Amino acid sequence: MELNIFNTGTKFTEAKELVKEVYLMDERPWVVGFSGGKDSTAVVQLVFQALQELEASQLHKKVYVISSDTQVETPLIIDKITRTLGRIQKKALELGLPFETQKVRPKVDQTFWSSIIGKGYPTPRQKFRWCTDRLKIEPANRFILDKVDQFGEVIMLLGVRDSESATRAAVMQSHTIEGKKLMRHSTLRNAFVFAPIRVFDVDDVWEFLLQYDSPWGDDNNELLELYQSSNSECPLIVDKEVKESAGSCGNSRFGCWTCTVVSEDKALSGFINNGIDWLRPLYDFRSFLVQIREDHSKRQKQRMNGEVYLLPYNDEPEEGQVIITKAEIKQYLDSNNINLATVEDLNILVEEEDGSLKRFGVGPFTLKAREEILRQLLRTQKQVRELYDPNVELITVEELKAIRKYWHDDLQWEDRLPLIVEEETGETYDWNHNDRPVFKEDQLTDLETLCQEEGVNLSVLKQLISVEKDYSGVKVRRGLFQAFDKTLKQDFLHL
Ligand code: SF4
Numbered sequence: 001m002e003l004n005i006f007n008t009g010t011k012f013t014e015a016k017e018l019v020k021e022v023y024l025m026d027e028r029p030w031v032v033g034f035s036g037g038k039d040s041t042a043v044v045q046l047v048f049q050a051l052q053e054l055e056a057s058q059l060h061k062k063v064y065v066i067s068s069d070t071q072v073e074t075p076l077i078i079d080k081i082t083r084t085l086g087r088i089q090k091k092a093l094e095l096g097l098p099f100e101t102q103k104v105r106p107k108v109d110q111t112f113w114s115s116i117i118g119k120g121y122p123t124p125r126q127k128f129r130w131c132t133d134r135l136k137i138e139p140a141n142r143f144i145l146d147k148v149d150q151f152g153e154v155i156m157l158l159g160v161r162d163s164e165s166a167t168r169a170a171v172m173q174s175h176t177i178e179g180k181k182l183m184r185h186s187t188l189r190n191a192f193v194f195a196p197i198r199v200f201d202v203d204d205v206w207e208f209l210l211q212y213d214s215p216w217g218d219d220n221n222e223l224l225e226l227y228q229s230s231n232s233e234c235p236l237i238v239d240k241e242v243k244e245s246a247g248s249c250g251n252s253r254f255g256c257w258t259c260t261v262v263s264e265d266k267a268l269s270g271f272i273n274n275g276i277d278w279l280r281p282l283y284d285f286r287s288f289l290v291q292i293r294e295d296h297s298k299r300q301k302q303r304m305n306g307e308v309y310l311l312p313y314n315d316e317p318e319e320g321q322v323i324i325t326k327a328e329i330k331q332y333l334d335s336n337n338i339n340l341a342t343v344e345d346l347n348i349l350v351e352e353e354d355g356s357l358k359r360f361g362v363g364p365f366t367l368k369a370r371e372e373i374l375r376q377l378l379r380t381q382k383q384v385r386e387l388y389d390p391n392v393e394l395i396t397v398e399e400l401k402a403i404r405k406y407w408h409d410d411l412q413w414e415d416r417l418p419l420i421v422e423e424e425t426g427e428t429y430d431w432n433h434n435d436r437p438v439f440k441e442d443q444l445t446d447l448e449t450l451c452q453e454e455g456v457n458l459s460v461l462k463q464l465i466s467v468e469k470d471y472s473g474v475k476v477r478r479g480l481f482q483a484f485d486k487t488l489k490q491d492f493l494h495l
Contacts, residue, residue, distance in 0.1 A: 011199060012046075012208055019050035019196050022155070022181050023061075028192070030063045031144055032157040034101075036081040037254045038223060039159030041214075042197055042205050044088065047157065048215045051097050062098050066143055069103040070135040071399075072112045072256040074267045075392070076276070077226075086449040087216040103445045104139040109402045111135070112258055113395050116289075117374045118406030120300065120364030123260040123293045135256070143441075144191055153190045155182065163201040226254075257282050260290050278388035285380040289373070297344040298369035299362035308340060310358035313349055317357065321347045341410075342366055367412050371420060374403070378424035391457060397429055397466075404431065430470060439465075463487045 023030070032047060034040045044065055051059060065088060067081050085101040092099035108114060115121040115134060124131040147154045185191040197205065209220040257267050257279075268283045292298050302308045308329075317323060324332050329350065333340070340346075344366070350358045365373065381394040404417040418431050439447065451458040467483045 011204055015046055015196055015200070016050045016053075018181065019047055020054060022194055022196075023047075023051065023054070024058060027061055027151075028153045028155050029061050029147055029151050030155050030157055030194075031147060032063060032065045033140060033159070034065050034067045034081070034085070035159075035254055036067065036077055036084065037159075038205050038209060038227065039161065039197065041159075041218075041220070041223060042200070042208050043157055043159040045209070045212075045214060046196055048088070048092075048097065048099070049212075052095065052215070056096060059096070059098050062100055064143075064147070065099060065101045066140060067101075067103050068136045068140060069105050070112065070131075070256050071105060071396070072135075072258045074255070074257045074271070075279075075282075076271060077254055077267075082448060082452060084216070084218055085445070086452060087218060089449070091216040100442075101445065102143070102442045103448070104143050104441060105444075106135050106139050108396075108398045109406075110138065111399055111402075112256065113377070113399045114402045114406065116365070117370045117377070118399075118403035119304070120366070120370055120410070121304075122299065122362075122364065123258075123289045125293070126261055129261055131256070131259075131261070141188060144188060148188070148190045153192065155192045155194050156185065157194050157196060159197060160195050161200050161202075161205075162198055258286055258289060260286065260293065278384055281380045281383040281387070282394075285376060288376055292365075292369065292373065296362050298365055298372070300364050300366050301340040301343060301346050301360040301362060303361075303363040309361040310350055311361045313357040313359040317349055318347075321349055323349045323351050323357070325351055342368070344368075367407065367410060370403075370407070371416065374417070374420055375424055378421065382425065391460075400429075401431065460487060 030047070032040070032044055034044055047063060051063070065085065067085060069078060069081075073081075082103075085103065088099060089101045091097075106112075109118070112131065112135060115130070116123060121130060122128065144154055144156060181194060183193040183195070185193055200208070206224065209223065214220055255262075255267050259265070259267060265283060265286055268279050268286065272279050272283060322332075329348075332338075332348065338346070340360075346360055348360065350360075352358060377395055381392065384392045384394065400417060400421060404415070407417060408415070418428070422428055447461070448458055450456070451461060464484060464487055467480065467487060471477045471480045471483070
């Protein structure tokens, strides 16, 4: 029997009443960050239930539910999120609730692969965690700023809770506007934060999710199962300071499958232990990403901005290592024709005036290492396609194009990327075509949901649209139908 939480005077009742009160307070639209984890599910469910109790005339403003698709999400989790967003949207339409769901993605030149394989960023670690900003915060902020442009101000709803950590509670307290239910956003002007489950502890969240049915028909017990081996999640954190207090977000099944911030993978190993074997190539590839970062021969001996830096060297010099002074560095490099962006083994130590030794610090991956990572990724994709689904796309054509441009900018004029892709996949693309995006992000989310509902292959559909785009504006479109034909005759469609 379903309990009526709303008459019980519990924390849940108060939270729901608060949601209604804040919703009715003004005209500012809401943006809810939904990661698929327990806290954000609880927030969306709470808001959904609260709005169901309002009169139609009171539903005066939009509630955007946004999810981050970093494009390196664990495949099973992102499928679940896509399904849930579709269900929320459908149920809301049925009930006349003003919800609008959307996935937000990093710009193509900012994705995980464009950053690592294109620009050579070292795979993220706790001390250099560039990924959360690029993959999650910036795409969400872009969405929010777009709404700020449209509506003047917005309110963001986060599933953060005081009991998560003392630091986080302190950060939230410092942002709270006195006497108000809202907090100021730490970086975005005209954006405010509302944390409706702020006072919940972890047991409250589970109690709420397990005792009361999901309004859009999900099974929250499944969610609990996902937490079997870990209790953390990678929330769609849209506040930088809250992010800093959150620590790593990769230590869970909700992080990126590529996460190298955590020492032990949780995103994939749990699924593999449960018998989902096709994820194993991804697991191995992640280990490769951790290991290649530590191999100094794969890294440039200068920073991205060209800066060279030295680090203390505390071992005994090895045989063959040359010891020079700082003043001799340039001359040595020039006379030996050494390019710090490409050299692998730099057997030089630098002696300081006090006699101490230094070695060269490392920067981004060399172009050769980036090629190696790309090849390895394409091989992994091939394995997963063979083991599981011929449509799996670990890296998109758009990303390959962005990477090609980065390589070109990094003076790789041999244009090796098309060749590597062809060698590893047997596929060729029209590399020269105009790369402007065809769809806006919200249109893409709709298209994805539609394809999932109708059982249409999204990747083929995207290829067809891209063919059409290639021919748009061209007067003689003779080749168009041949190109369509070729796309539709791809082997995997007919296996
Ligand atoms: S899950 Fe890991 S790789 Fe992904 S954004 Fe979080 S810290 Fe970065």
